[in-house]
Amino acid sequence: MSVNHFTVVVVGSDPEKIMEKYDKNKKMTPYVLYEFKKAGEYRQQYIDYYEEAIKKDWPDENFKENLKLQLEDLKNEDDISFYMDLTDPYEIDQTTGNAICTENPNGEYDFCSIGKNWALPLITNDGKEVYSALKKDIDFSKIHMANTIPYEVAWETVVEGRKPKNAEEEKIYENMKNRTEYFKNFKDKETYVNWSTAFWGYAFVDKNGWTEFSGGFDEQLDWVNNFYDRFIKKLPKNSKITIFECTRF
Numbered sequence: 683m684s685v686n687h688f689t690v691v692v693v694g695s696d697p698e699k700i701m702e703k704y705d706k707n708k709k710m711t712p713y714v715l716y717e718f719k720k721a722g723e724y725r726q727q728y729i730d731y732y733e734e735a736i737k738k739d740w741p742d743e744n745f746k747e748n749l750k751l752q753l754e755d756l757k758n759e760d761d762i763s764f765y766m767d768l769t770d771p772y773e774i775d776q777t778t779g780n781a782i783c784t785e786n787p788n789g790e791y792d793f794c795s796i797g798k799n800w801a802l803p804l805i806t807n808d809g810k811e812v813y814s815a816l817k818k819d820i821d822f823s824k825i826h827m828a829n830t831i832p833y834e835v836a837w838e839t840v841v842e843g844r845k846p847k848n849a850e851e852e853k854i855y856e857n858m859k860n861r862t863e864y865f866k867n868f869k870d871k872e873t874y875v876n877w878s879t880a881f882w883g884y885a886f887v888d889k890n891g892w893t894e895f896s897g898g899f900d901e902q903l904d905w906v907n908n909f910y911d912r913f914i915k916k917l918p919k920n921s922k923i924t925i926f927e928c929t930r931f
Contacts, residue, residue, distance in 0.1 A: 712783065
């Protein structure tokens with residue numbers, strides 16, 4: 683079983699209440715999740731998804747090959763077999779063949795709490811590290827595009843070949859000199875530095891819903907580098923921002 687740990691940036695005066703909606707452990711009144719008569723439609727949707735995913739530029743070639751194998755299996759499977767696999771975890775209505783579910787359709791996490799373990803804290807104007815504060819009280823200059831020099835030095839010495847100027851730069855170079863393949867993910871120094879220093883969360887949640895990163899590395903670059911401008915910059919100064927740590931099994 684794989685476990686994903688991720689951070690969520692929540693905006694709202696009652697962040698715990700906002701997050702309750704997305705608890706996967708929340709049980710619902712039984713409802714139809716999959717209809718037997720739509721088995722072929724579901725299978726085609728999966729095929730379409732994998733075909734689109736394969737077109738993306740994945741940095742891990744083995745992952746892409748795995749997608750191709752799964753797509754081949756889908757194309758070789760008949761609709762009924764696919765439907766049986768798809769609905770295996772759920773109760774089946776013996777009359778209609780529909781899959782009945784009590785899971786939260788909005789569920790996004792198995793466990794969640796306000797940050798304290800692995801999430802980076804917010805820094806207030808008076809220098810305190812917290813995980814919840816009003817926007818006007820947060821010093822974003824300390825957590826967004828901050829401390830860029832080590833990353834600039836890493837790029838210049840490893841990618842551009844500049845000689846380290848002092849012992850500190852030499853240490854940065856020694857730590858990063860064997861990561862040339864990693865640097866190839868970034869088109870230029872600015873993109874790399876922004877990626878390394880931007881304020882962001884895997885997901886953003888407010889009264890309008892849950893939005894999270896999805897896609898390959900290029901999409902993740904866009905998500906990280908534009909997170910602040912997209913979600914934070916235009917917030918009213920009295921907006922309450924809270925950092926959550928979540929786990930998804």
